[in-house]
Amino acid sequence: MKKSKIVVIGNGMVGYKFCEKAIASSLKSHLELVVFGEEPRPAYDRVHLSSYFGEKTLEELTMAPMSWYEEHDIKLHLGDPILTLDKENKQVISHRGIIESYDYLVFATGSGAFVPPIKGVELDGVFVYRTIEDLDMMKAHAKKAKRGVVIGGGLLGLEAAKALLDLGVSDAHVVEFAPRLMPRQIDKAGSGILEGKLFELGIKVHANRNTEHFTGENVVNGLKFYDGEILETDMVVISAGIKPRDELAKKAEISTGPRGGIEVNDFMETSAEAIYAIGECALYNQMIFGLVAPGYEMAEVALNSIAKKIIKEEVSKRNQFSGFDMSTKLKLIGVDVASFGNAFIEAPYCKSITFEDSSRGIYKRVNISNDGKELLGGILIGDAEQYNMLLQTVNNKLPIPENAEELILGSRGGQESGGGIMAISDFALICSCEAVNKGDILKEVANGCSTLEGLKKSTKACTGCGGCTPMVKDLLNAALAAQGVLVRNVICEHFDHTRQEILSLTKLKGLKTYDEVLDKVGTGDGCEVCKPAVASILASLWGENVLENGRVTAQDSNDRFLANIQRGGTYSVVPRIPAGEITPDKLIVIGEVAKKYGLYTKITGGQRIDMFGAHVGDLPNIWEELIAAGFETGQAYGKSLRTVKSCVGTTWCRYGVQDAVSFAIEVENRYKGLRSPHKLKGGVSGCVRECAEARGKDFGIIATEIGWNLYVGGNGGATPRHAELLATDLSDEMCIKLIDRFLMFYIQTAEPLQRTSKWMDKMEGGLAYLKTVIQDDVLGICKELEADMQKLVDNYTCEWTEAVSNPEIRKRFTHFVNAPEEKDPTVELVPFREQVKAKDWNTI
């Protein structure tokens, strides 16, 4: 069979997506793929470009490594743009002189930064914000810059402003020509709220300003506006819009729009035969679509158009482009910003309801049809939780509540409004990144798929931005319930019980090993879901050594080796440092041990010290030395109490009203080693200033003039939640009693891997109910909860002390059982800022 050759010009996100979809389709065996990219590296995630300065490395931003292209036989030429297109002979010639013929040609050349013709734009210190190279150049210049100005207050401009902050340019300004920020997405009131939020973050906004020229000799030193005012600056970043890269198409006499862009029809066909254009270089209906989701859809449409030519059939469902809903929701510098449907329509064509809370930085607007029956669109800033539901309501013309303000304020009558997720149409788009609609998901569930993981795999929903995950989960549960499947939170195929039921049965029957529990309460041979869940229950009930036979191989890897497995297969070591208080002598021991075993050291968020890069075979020796110096295990590896963070309180602080450190040490030592459904964190602050951030913990204690206030159910992490006030002005003893009851009630009733915050969210009656149980004792279990906790406290032993002194257990800490002295030769540590780190696994 002769293969058809597709040449893709451009290796950005959309060009990459085209290749990914092509090799995943049935067309794969008919294709030869050749890709030319102008940039020197394979496609990367441009949407999250600003995280290059912060949380993400280049490897993590890369869509797929070079090896991926090799594996799939895709010929990739990087740093080599196409300069000539010869339509007659169907061939292209690259910058380096490579001549490649094609059967089908796909333009995915994307866009470049639009640079307005402002005088002085060529000065040093003026940048555009588009590629990794741009960012690297900004990085070098930003080192000596104190103030930076971004031209453009759109989406990308605000991203660029965040990038400036991340680069350490603390005085960031945004200049926008229009009278408000993000003129395409939000209205004036919304822009006002957003400006307030940005100001808090250190970004000043100058709207309605038009730059006449940039000032400076060789290096930029300011902007002069048309109104005569001057804004001094050390650097300028231009992010005033995009310009489709259509120069090659133009040269080859393919139709382009008057303001740029390669014209395409519904099938992504350009005016030239066998030539297609997708993504930001394509002009559809006189529009350029500057988001990634429509680009992905175009990639699929183009692939189907080509498939129809080669194998006379389509390879997936999206075969025609018809525009794209440009509703967006995003997190800009930590602030939710969303607009949907017809966001700007105004009276007399509709009624608008707005809600504004400038103290919390929240603005919401919904536009309702004049008859009050239909939601037309709206804007959400500061809190966009209702975005998905509102978008569906618009797209599917769902009925809206009689009091339309309930759409944004929630129902105040107690009764549930609307029909929920099952009321929306089967054609409702759930995942816009991968174009998955409600019907697709229901079909998978009807075909027997019953897990979120399964749905992700079969539909690819949730795998792009992930924003639709909660909705997919709700849809799955609703669809299962509709099938008559009782959605009980059984833990896996081996146990037809909830965690709470397994705990009760295990306690009642006095079961002590995993196999006993499986034999008496479950079926089959177990798995990686029920093993650690049951192991945790056994530890919570009996407090016996987790590494004894019958329990050791039921532990997750971290518990089995009493250390946290890290990239490369080494482990990290975290000794307990209660409340963060440590003597100079102990600090020296940690330093000496880390040096001796070549470990990377870092202070953790819980006020202790983490040592990374330990070979499994070194762990017992490392711990022997730490234990000899008076340390104990920190249980950083377990679903158990981590730390109780403290501030110095009355020990040193001039504001402190109670001795926070001493109380935190007492509390941490009381609950150390306590296994629970998920990890537990605590905090003690010595006054209302709350320096220990106790309200971000599972239990937080804050000093008052006469005692302690106790807060419960707090969490940091992905979904932060402030702990709620349980009781006030408590004595030390009463405070501990309440924590005993709270933690034990949680341990006995929560689901596996459910933090206290989620547990409280799901609890019917919430905090009020919790109070009736652990304060008013309506269930009559408080005494028992306290006794259960006391038993575990009395049973505490340091697991590492036992492990190093028990030869049977100690012998298991080795990589090769037939060559115990030998270390894993594949472990590779590379130098990193005077220490070492694990080799990046994306480059392996």
Add this chain to the structure above:
Amino acid sequence: MEATVDTITWVKACNVSDIPSNGGSCVLLNGEQIAIYNFERRGEWYATQNLCPHKQQMALSRGMIGALRNEPKVACPFHKKNFSLKTGACLSGDDYSIKTYEVKVEGDEVFVGI
């Protein structure tokens, strides 16, 4: 048809007590890292490559073993990718698979077929 006879070479890997019951350990055989599992609950022994193909980590021997609808499997400790201990196929829906080896136990000694 020509029959090809694969001759298995049995190499002593370790002693029975070196492998925890219902779990795995790693051995080094001719420079290769091989994970051996004692699935005591089923009275079965298995061996696979130690390398998890997902992120190229030498870690499968430290994973939890179990069953997916009666198919014996190991879950990589890093991201819980599941592999069949019988066929080496990835049960989490990814393309890659792992190599499996035959195991036999004689007295106190464990042999791997290479």
